[in-house]
Amino acid sequence: MSEQTTTLAITRAVPGGEARVEEHTIPYHDGLTLLDAIIWIRRHQDPSLAVRFSCKANACKECSATIDGKPGFLCAQRAVPEATTRIEPLKKPRLIRDLVTELY
Ligand code: FES
16 A cells, blocks of 8 residues: 655745745645644755744644635645645735745
8 A cells, every 4th residue: 555645835935036836745644734744844855944833723823824825724724635735825914934924
């Protein structure tokens, strides 16, 4: 039996710079949240990927991002096996870096 994977297509940028999309395919398991997936990417593939979070419990709102075109919390949404999820920074707040935007 082969291991399931999930892919994240993450938009990365710095203020005033050109945005680029990086795809990361990682191991999938039941219950894997998008935030868990990004933390896995930071630990195993690219520690320079910027993301902000605190509670990991859908309360602090620090992990807000645009997920498949809609605003949401990375810690509250599950990764999808054998599929690609698009993740971008929020569109309105000022961009700080990658998925991190200014907090309201
Ligand atoms: S980490 Fe707090 S809402 Fe996601």
